[in-house]
Amino acid sequence: MRRSTLAATLGTAAILGALVSTPAVAAPTATDGRISLTELNNATLQIPAWPSGDEGSCAHGAVKFTKGAHDAIRLHGQPVYSDVDHDGVQETAILVGCHPQWSDYQVLAFERNAAGKIVSRGQVLRSGPPGRPGKDIMQIWQIAGAPNGDIRADVGEYRPCCMAASDSSQHQWRTYGLRDKAWKQTGGPTVFGQNPHVTDLVVTGQQVVMKQDSKKIWRGILTVTVRNAGPTMVKYTGIDIVAGSPHGTTGWEHCGSKPNGEPDLTTTCTYGGIAPGRSMTLRYGLYSVKAPTPTIRVDVTSLNANRQGYPDSNYRNNAITIAVKH
Numbered sequence: 001m002r003r004s005t006l007a008a009t010l011g012t013a014a015i016l017g018a019l020v021s022t023p024a025v026a027a028p029t030a031t032d033g034r035i036s037l038t039e040l041n042n043a044t045l046q047i048p049a050w051p052s053g054d055e056g057s058c059a060h061g062a063v064k065f066t067k068g069a070h071d072a073i074r075l076h077g078q079p080v081y082s083d084v085d086h087d088g089v090q091e092t093a094i095l096v097g098c099h100p101q102w103s104d105y106q107v108l109a110f111e112r113n114a115a116g117k118i119v120s121r122g123q124v125l126r127s128g129p130p131g132r133p134g135k136d137i138m139q140i141w142q143i144a145g146a147p148n149g150d151i152r153a154d155v156g157e158y159r160p161c162c163m164a165a166s167d168s169s170q171h172q173w174r175t176y177g178l179r180d181k182a183w184k185q186t187g188g189p190t191v192f193g194q195n196p197h198v199t200d201l202v203v204t205g206q207q208v209v210m211k212q213d214s215k216k217i218w219r220g221i222l223t224v225t226v227r228n229a230g231p232t233m234v235k236y237t238g239i240d241i242v243a244g245s246p247h248g249t250t251g252w253e254h255c256g257s258k259p260n261g262e263p264d265l266t267t268t269c270t271y272g273g274i275a276p277g278r279s280m281t282l283r284y285g286l287y288s289v290k291a292p293t294p295t296i297r298v299d300v301t302s303l304n305a306n307r308q309g310y311p312d313s314n315y316r317n318n319a320i321t322i323a324v325k326h
Contacts, residue, residue, distance in 0.1 A: 033091040033111035041068040046120040051128030057100035083149040102161035104128035105140035150177035157192045165308035199230030202317045210326040218288040227279035236303035237271040244293030248285025
């Protein structure tokens with residue numbers, strides 16, 4: 001179901017605090033730390049451990065890349081060259097992502113030692129759990145060079161996964177540099193402001209009463225109200241209905257899939273937007289040739305134009321279980 005997948009997704013994952021330093025590997029002796037993308041794509045690179053939960057899918061330690069990939073791990077974009085340790089020669093930074101189903105990222109720095117071998121200069125920053133969704137870094141799109149040997153990173157606050165909307169996160173450019181032998185944030189924002197895509201949908205519903213007609217068919221009406229209790233406009237509204245009773249003749253016009261009487265079958269419906277403080281009430285006709293199921297579950301989600309789910313500030317009020325009386 002959309003909501004359960006989305007909630008699990010968005011309820012996990014974020015980065016270490018922006019101002020917490022990470023240790024850097026001791027500087028090697030080198031004459032040229034510039035490493036081409038062609039060489040990185042087929043090199044053995046030292047990859048730090050990934051966030052908890054990634055262990056079975058994301059390799060770490062000495063990882064051999066072939067054509068820029070190793071299982072679920074990929075190199076992203078072009079390398080960035082910057083004199084991070086101010087020794088007169090440039091080092092190489094590259095964005096690395098692991099994508100088993102969700103996505104986590106690391107920005108890593110490398111250089112050559114005196115023998116020409118690629119060696120690590122440390123982890124500039126990373127995304128992933130533990131952390132606070134909407135507060136900490138859990139998306140990294142790209143990197144760029146910066147003055148004074150620093151590295152800039154384009155970061156966001158929601159972890160990419162599953163049916164989560166790809167545009168859930170805001171974009172912020174933050175700057176990181178090697179200071180006192182550790183990587184630290186040296187510039188850019190340190191907090192994410194109000195996200196225009198995050199709101200608070202609330203669903204309520206009335207008890208369903210099913211009665212038999214003259215042909216012994218159980219019939220009733222499911223009434224659901226969805227309210228936008230958040231500060232931002234909901235572009236599209238998604239409703240998932242789990243009911244054993246199939247639909248009737250009215251109320252299901254906006255539903256892409258329809259139940260057929262099987263238990264725990266999900267029906268997905270999509271509607272227009274809801275302004276802050278406003279609500280919509282929906283009614284669905286139900287019928288059943290057998291005794292109706294005792295409950296119906298309803299989940300609501302704010303959607304983008306591609307029908308992907310946006311984050312919600314309070315998932316506890318996104319779902320309701322409605323009793324069925326007969």
